Amino acid sequence: MARIHTFHPRDLLDNAEAAAYAGVGESTIRQWKRRGLLEAALPGQGKGVRTLYSRQDIDAAKRTLAERAAARAA
Numbered sequence: 001m002a003r004i005h006t007f008h009p010r011d012l013l014d015n016a017e018a019a020a021y022a023g024v025g026e027s028t029i030r031q032w033k034r035r036g037l038l039e040a041a042l043p044g045q046g047k048g049v050r051t052l053y054s055r056q057d058i059d060a061a062k063r064t065l066a067e068r069a070a071a072r073a074a
Helices: 014-023 026-035 053-074
Strands: none
Touching: 014 026, 014 053
16 A cells, blocks of 8 residues: 655655665665665656655664664674
């Protein structure tokens, strides 16, 4: 099912900005997307169209990863 959100432009980040915001490399953002941890808020389609991610989705992905790490450590 499609997600319906209203985003403020400052809440949308391209791959490089998302990586800097999350404190990870750009390849990690792409990996999170491939693994289903992060969904693009606005998927890029075609050459020159950037994929954008929301800050709240990045935060949710980081929380999920932290919870998984905590569960493994327990």
